[in-house]
Amino acid sequence: MRNFRVYILIFLLMPFIIFAEDGSKLWLRFPNVKNGISSEKIISKGKNPTLEIAKKELMSYWQGQTIELRTDKSLKNLKDGYVIKSNSGKIIISAAKESGLLYGVYHILRLQQTKSDFSHLNITEKPSYDIRILNHWDNLDGTIERGYAGHSLWKWEDLPNKISPRYEEYARVNASIGINSVVLNNVNASPNMLRTDYLQKVKVLADVFRAYGIKVYLSVNFSSPKVIGGLENSDPLHKNVQQWWKEKASEIYNLIPDFGGFLVKANSEGQPGPQDYGRTHADGANMMADILKPHGGIVMWRAFVYSPSKEDRAKQAHLEFVPLDGKFRDNVIIQIKNGPVDFQPREAFNPLFGALKKTSEMVEFQITQEYLGFSNHLVYLAPLFKETLDSDTYSDGKGSTIAKITDGTLRPAQLTAISAVANIGEDTNWTGHHFAQANWYAFGRLAWNHELSAENIADEWIKMTFTDKAAFVNPVKKIMLSSRETAVDYMMPLGLHHIFASGHHYGPEPWGDYKGGRPDWSPVYYHQANAQGIGFDRTKTGSDAVSQYFSPLNTIYGDIETCPENLILWFHHVPWNYKMKDGKTLWEELAFKYDSGVQNVREYQKVWDQMEAYVDPERFTQVQSKLKIQAKDAVWWKDACLLYFQTFSKMPIPYDIERPVHELEDLKKIKLDLKHHN
Template identity: 65%
Template sequence: MNKPYFLTLLIVLLPLVTLFAEDGSQLWLRYQRVAPAVSQQRTIVTKSTDETAKLAVQELADYWVGQDVELKLDAQQKQLKDGFHIQGDSKRITVIAQQPIGLLYGAYRLLQWQQTGKNTADKIELTEIPSFDIRMLNHWDNLDRTVERGYAGHSLWLWDELPHQLSPRYEQYARANASVGINAVVLNNVNASPQILTPSYIHKVKALADLFRRYGIKVYLSANFSSPIVLGGLPDSDPLRPEVQGWWAAKVTEIYAQIPDFGGFLIKANSEGQPGPQDYGRSHAEGANMLADAVKPFGGMIMWRAFVYNPTSEDRAKQAYTEFEPLDGQFRDNVIVQIKNGAIDFQPREPFHPLFGAMKQSNQMVEFQITQEYLGFSNHLVYLAPLFKETLDADTYAHGPVSTVAKMTDGTFRPGFKTAIAGVANIGEDANWTGHHFAQANWYAYGRLAWNHQLSSEDIAEEWIRLSFTNEEAFVAPVKDLMLASRETAVNYMMPLGLHHIFAFDHHYGPEPWGDVAGGRPDWMPWYYHNADVNGVGFDRTASGSNAVAQYHEPVQQQYSDPKTCPETLLLWFHHLPWLHKTQNGNTLWDELCFRYDGGVQEAEAFENTWDQLEKYVDTERFAEVQAKLKIQAQDAVWWKDAVLLYFQTFSNLPIPSSVEKPVHQLEDLQKIKLDLKHHN
């Protein structure tokens, strides 16, 4: 919820940015400390003695150059939840919150306005109430400090030093999250080691939880379902056995004794070899409910992932729905089913997951991937807010029109229950946190949309650019255009028209549409998803194929079923079509694929040219680092285009249109490329 009422806006002129070298470590919090003279001219006050409220005062005392500010707690303002209300004029601003963390969020909003050049108003009234109760980052960090699908170096968590030594980056991390409203973190990988639940690691987790608390952040852990066997010496982990239930109850009590505000557990079960309740003939609901009962006395939550990825004779896209839809209504109130945005696996483009329209009686949450596992790692500039918005704004029609994924998960149709959203973090120990300076925008965008899913991709991009670089319009406008185009550009040079999962096996960096691994499961193989043959290309998910369309409500089901009404962005996701099929613009499918790939390459090359013209607005260090990444991206775009078109041409036997730049590689050379990128996993 976001209700701004600006009657008059006074633009404050900020000092011009000094182009000294920056390493990106300040993220979007590049505030300049106020001069002593300014400090003496205005007051920042609160009557609260809460540590978080005092932190809000300190942030404003250090960086706010505007009028007097009072931070005021009002216990009667329950409708604000952990949001805030700001009111005032050019002489005094009051930030009102029901909870101390709301004061801190309000302070960061004031600083955001200041940094973007619109910090004060002659008269202002603004209320912000977050869209979701739990706004979570999922870290896929392992205890050996490797990060699965992480592309920014090793994990932030220095387990060997904890709990006695606290890296200064922990507080910087907490501050960055609080500045965009993120209030929950899962510290460890969903492929969880049971060791995270041992007493020594609980002490380490406590040290982080104690530090994060001031910033309104609760700590959660991924738990391994076989922990009672590995740690407790029990013969099994059957969730219906009293001994197993007792072990979890004792372990939860042990954790809460150390961390009273511990958030709960995230569970990946019976997926990709992970243990789970199905090992004992029990359902996902029975496994989740056993854990939910253990944490309920302490106010804890269970996030139970719906990503089930096991060998199946059915269409891979149907599996989660098949397993979870029959369980709708069987989960405890403190269980939230965590569902990926699409039914396959964080692809550059997927239709929204059908479970969002199917589970009307269960708490559910979207899981996005901020880290770019399938989008060029930290080498490619791909702004993900449009992808996030595409899912959140998609209409499931579960309760009629305007039953969007956002409304299915934000409490609109299930008021009174905890709501949540999750994003797989792209954060590591690199100086710039995310491996690519522009990948910081995806962390920022996720946080802003978790706070307010009605924000636009455009507005978020502009905020981030102004906060992270400069307010100069000559820089802001072209960079915003570049960012807003970048996701579609990546789709075009990777997998346009609904193609999906034709990446190199295991590491998912480059193209490998011919890929086949001896002894591998079919749904690990690119050919499983593109089905290219002499007759055409694409996956038939209509009634004549796998009938995955039946998992959607009408009119979505019918729309996807007919190639004439199916969005062309998803055409080959739902249809296997002839190479000479006519697309909406009259091109043959083959020609349109060629044009899309070529267009993606040209757009990626244009990114380089745009950036090169902006050198005078950016510090030398970040300019050069982004420039180098854009060069890699443009080269990779050509690699993708040549690999896919040359391979598909062996089936289509059609010429590449004369207006399309001819491949610079040979297919046999591309098929020899084998990258060793295991260090990224």
């Protein structure tokens, strides 16, 4: 009798019990359908591995009315998009491709999970980009460059014989947000990636991913013909080099008929490239494009190029690539980082966007938080992604946004693409921080539809990942939407950039001056602080980087009075006592920004602590612990930067902000050993 009462009590309390979770399901926490949905409620014709997955997802999780899945070739203008309509008591999902049907199924499961209305569905979805790609910076030894979620998912030593169940889980998660392409390995590529034994391992992954609509790409080392092919050199204009690549491409496509192509980092940060032989980026990219073309493959050629020189690093990609405009094959896409330096918390957008009038361009974002506190800081990146995509370059007149330049709206392109560096590792929760999952999700959703708002994406993700209760959703959404600006404030406000500790990029080191090393890896190169002021002069009297922007931006950025204040130290060397728009001096504004960042993280801690009733204990305590680290780090940043810059400004830290708790000399002694992250 006692046991019976216990069971009754548990049954009555079920709606209020929160079970422990480890984050491994990400946003796919669909409740299983009781006793399974009857197969009669799912109507489809034909048999295809992708279609079978779509049906399986519905059988497992759909709780609504009958669904019909239709392939309709007349919808090919939607590419791998779909149409969802309510019709006489059933829902019809139509698409030209089976992958479109799968995406449509995930769409209605998302609607179900976020408790949306199904009564009058009339949805048409066409992806913003053809190629929606994750770049993994994973190495063959299992380490991940700039990875903060454990070792690589890819177990090269086990492949091709042993297949981890996480490979299919990974493919499913990507398909749920429309990601359809994956670069498996680091852009600092090992030539060994192209060895036959590794290609056979890659084939296994491609076979797993295919049913989920995902193509595999590889980063390749430009010196591969010499290093693993035994040739004298890797000169792209030499016939034997071209023949080596041609034979290698045939080998790959025999194994993987739908192989996507190559991603190339060349002549940057010591990587080999065509310039080693007096050739241009176009020579190198076109050689590869020609050998891939018969197979339908593409080359994504990175524009992240800079070398030790007296020229402003922010100008170098533009200087190298603009003279080559129009010289690239039509299956070459130039992959351009969102900013001209390197994935900073805030950068001016890259002036190369729009400058290449006759060459396809694609954006490269960084999901992994190399410069944003690794997997310790809660920083929701959709606002950063949106800031870039919505930036108006004025390249073709007003309204020439980066989104419209890269998605084919403004300039018709054979293929359009968008990419981001993944933050995924073998950690149970995939990304190291439960909230870092939102950045993977946000990239996928924006790659599918760049017109979505950061707020809408956060709303979806919170409801799918945690709960749909408004008392949780609304305050947590406020944290997420403000978190990027908060990080900018406590790290590098007003356009400051790249003042991190060297090598690992965790924590502040504004005093870093790598004498004898490369000046453009040194924080003092970027902030230029002296007795007169602070900031990098990129005006006509400085490096003249402003001239790389189209009118009127070159004038707006070049004038200290009209330059947006959130970029003022990016473009100007500003006197300490310069009056900002709110009446504060620059020094005071800097101090208040740093303090605001610290106070905001403290507020996040308070808000999160109030969420305990809505979250399982595991994830609640893990996020709580991360916020403690973030709060300490924010104070570390604030004290390090203000105390150091005060040695130049000679001005008091405003008395109505929190006092420093560290001594500058103690902060200078901090040396973290984070080699395992690289």
